[in-house]
Amino acid sequence: xxxxxKLAPEIIAAFQKKSFTTPILGVTSGKGxxxxxxxxxxxxxxxxxxxxxxxxxxxxxxxxxxALLLGISQENPEPVSIGMPEVNTxxxxxxxxxxxxxxxxxxxxxxxxTPLLLGQCNGCEACFLVCPEDAFTRKARMVGNTYCSTSxxxxxxxxxxxxxxxxxxxxxxxxxxxxxxxxxxxxLFLVDTSPGTHCNVxxxxxxxxxxxxxxxxxxxxxxxxxLILSLLDIFAIPSRVVVNRAESPGTAEQIHAVAAHHHTRVxxxxxxxxxxVKSYVEATPLIRMFPQxxxxxxxxxxxxxVAKELAI
Amino acid sequence: MKLCITATGKNLSARVxxxxxxxxxxxxxxTETLSCEAVANPASATGQGAGIxxxxxxxxxxxxxxxxxxxxxxxVEALQAAGIKTYExxxxxxxxxxxxxxxxxxxxxxxxxxxxxxxxxxxLGFGRKDGRxxxxxxxxx
Numbered sequence: 337x338x339x340x341x342k343l344a345p346e347i348i349a350a351f352q353k354k355s356f357t358t359p360i361l362g363v364t365s366g367k368g369x370x371x372x373x374x375x376x377x378x379x380x381x382x383x384x385x386x387x388x389x390x391x392x393x394x395x396x397x398x399x400x401x402x403a404l405l406l407g408i409s410q411e412n413p414e415p416v417s418i419g420m421p422e423v424n425t426x427x428x429x430x431x432x433x434x435x436x437x438x439x440x441x442x443x444x445x446x447x448x449x450t451p452l453l454l455g456q457c458n459g460c461e462a463c464f465l466v467c468p469e470d471a472f473t474r475k476a477r478m479v480g481n482t483y484c485s486t487s488x489x490x491x492x493x494x495x496x497x498x499x500x501x502x503x504x505x506x507x508x509x510x511x512x513x514x515x516x517x518x519x520x521x522x523x524l525f526l527v528d529t530s531p532g533t534h535c536n537v538x539x540x541x542x543x544x545x546x547x548x549x550x551x552x553x554x555x556x557x558x559x560x561x562x563l564i565l566s567l568l569d570i571f572a573i574p575s576r577v578v579v580n581r582a583e584s585p586g587t588a589e590q591i592h593a594v595a596a597h598h599h600t601r602v603x604x605x606x607x608x609x610x611x612x613v614k615s616y617v618e619a620t621p622l623i624r625m626f627p628q629x630x631x632x633x634x635x636x637x638x639x640x641x642v643a644k645e646l647a648i
Numbered sequence: 649m650k651l652c653i654t655a656t657g658k659n660l661s662a663r664v665x666x667x668x669x670x671x672x673x674x675x676x677x678x679t680e681t682l683s684c685e686a687v688a689n690p691a692s693a694t695g696q697g698a699g700i701x702x703x704x705x706x707x708x709x710x711x712x713x714x715x716x717x718x719x720x721x722x723x724v725e726a727l728q729a730a731g732i733k734t735y736e737x738x739x740x741x742x743x744x745x746x747x748x749x750x751x752x753x754x755x756x757x758x759x760x761x762x763x764x765x766x767x768x769x770x771x772l773g774f775g776r777k778d779g780r781x782x783x784x785x786x787x788x789x
Contacts, residue, residue: 435704441697444726447707452729454722455697 343570351571354543356519359646361526362540362547362573366560368531370550371580372396374612376528377405378623378632379548382639384489385623388523388648393515395540396530397480397495397507407619410483410494416510418459418503419474425450427471434463434472458503480507482514488624491522504530508539523648531560533567541568546645547575548603548638553586558594565598576603578638583608604638606631649679651751652706653744654716658686660745664738666717669698675744676711679752684744699723706732715751719759734759 343351354360363376373396380392394402403410421434421443428450435445442455443463450471451463459479464472479501483494495511497504515525529540541547547568551561561577568575577595579588582605595601609631615622623632654671655662660682665671674687687709691701699719703726706714713733717740727734735756738747750756 438697439695441691441694441701441704444700444704444729445707446729446731447710449729452726454725454729455700 348572351542352573354516356516358519358522359524359545359648360543361524361642361646362529362544363526363550364529364537364541364547364564365531365550366533366562366564367551367557370531370552370557371606372531372550373402373405373528374622375548375550375578375580375606375635375638376526377402378621378635379639379642380490380526381406381488381621381623382635383524383526383643385636386639386643388643389521390490391515391518391522391525392490392492393511393525393527393540394492394494395508395511395527395536397497397504397511397536398530400494400496402528403483403485403492403494404619405616406488406492406621408485408487408492410496411485413481413483414510414514415478416480416482416495416507417476417478418457418506419461419464420457420459420477421451421453421461421463421472422475423450424471424473427469428467429469429471431468433466433468437462437466456502459506479503480510482507482511484514488621504536505539508536512540512542524642524646533563537564538567538571541571541573544573546642547573548578548642549575550578550580551591552581552584553579553588553591554584555586555590557586558590561591562594562597565594565600569598575600576641577601578603579605581608582606603641604634606634649712650710651677651679651748652711652714652716653677653738653747654689654714655686655744660684660748661743664715664717664740664742664744664747666738666740668714668716668719668723669700669702671702671716674702674706676709677744677748679748682748697722700726703727703730703732706730713758715747715756724759 363372365372380390384390394400432445435443442457443451444454445451480497485492493515495507497507527540529537549564551557607630611626611629615625623635626632653675654665655673655675656665670692672692676685691698699722703723707730715735717738718736719734736759
């Protein structure tokens with residue numbers, strides 16, 4: 337069991353803070369390929385069909401595919417740029433504080449010289465913060481695009497990282513900021529994250545009121561569920577577990593035990609169903625294509641649970 | 649000259665580590681006296697930018713040259729900016745002492761990206777002249 341870090345209460349409060357009242361539902365998973373986006377698009381459609389104004393944010397900017405599953409195109413591009421540090425060599429005293437601050441070790445300080453940006457910079461701007469001489473200026477670098485399309489009774493916000501760029505987190509932040517500017521137009525934000533527990537997932541879940549952690553029954557699924565629930569515990573975000581492909585190898589007991597260990601529970605269980613594959617092929621969410629299918633009924637029930645839980 | 653050898657252990661009998669940024673230890677050796685100082689490499693376990701961080705550590709310690717297996721492109725730039733010569737191509741089966749012996753025999757030449765002339769010519773000259781050194785190196789276990 338990995339040791340769980342304790343964050344200062346003010347950090348948790350800052351993480352949970354929002355400048356609007358529209359609730360945010362996160363859909364995430366520790367393991368990849370467990371059905372996050374499938375759950376997210378079906379849930380978004382289910383909530384839209386209940387009459388709610390839903391904004392679906394596909395925050396998996398390294399591999400966005402919610403638009404594919406919904407069969408809608410990405411429209412209204414807006415470029416995303418991040419600030420790269422440029423050193424004012426006249427101001428810089430060569431103190432080296434920026435070198436220590438850079439977690440990516442992207443800066444190098446030759447003896448008697450000024451810092452050089454040699455490695456990958458993700459635009460975190462820690463160097464700007466620590467510089468006592470205010471010697472850094474921002475140079476914009478384009479790293480991706482965000483899109484906004486309205487179709488299928490919902491609004492889809494997607495982000496896409498520019499090929500060869502690595503700054504996914506910058507695109508995730510810009511994507512959320514774009515969607516949140518229109519917060520009063522929506523009853524709910526549904527954020528579909530990338531898999532894992534890395535910073536893109538953390539940025540995507542920032543401000544979430546409730547998170548659904550999707551998993552499969554395999555030992556790896558259980559292991560990665562443990563990781564994602566630990567992350568949610570660190571930021572004190574309420575969670576529920578959704579089991580996908582329930583007939584696949586593995587044991588439900590293990591998943592229930594992991595959930596119980598994190599004081600949560602399995603909220604929904606999706607059977608293994610070929611109809612989901614058919615819905616992929618047709619680029620139509622299952623809940624719209626076969627509303628009476630057993631999986632579709634689980635999605636509908638989950639939609640009602642979310643609406644009740646978030647009081648929308 | 650203060651020479652850094654990337655190594656798997658803390659002294660000259662340790663095997664060399666052919667990785668520059670990820671080597672667990674840097675052995676800082678005075679090539680005249682053969683006195684050796686071991687520096688644990690905090691960059692070995694870093695997520696990103698290990699080569700740049702390693703170059704920073706060597707720069708701050710006043711190292712003149714690095715003897716290792718290969719140096720990545722970012723670290724090459726950093727070492728170049730710091731004026732540290734790079735000698736690549738150590739045999740991973742060699743101990744640090746073996747590598748020093750070969751270095752003193754001039755069996756390594758400074759990487760062209762760092763020093764296109766200088767080290768290369770000098771190194772070869774040494775190697776041809778001092779045949780005994782090579783034999784000695786092989787005799788050691």
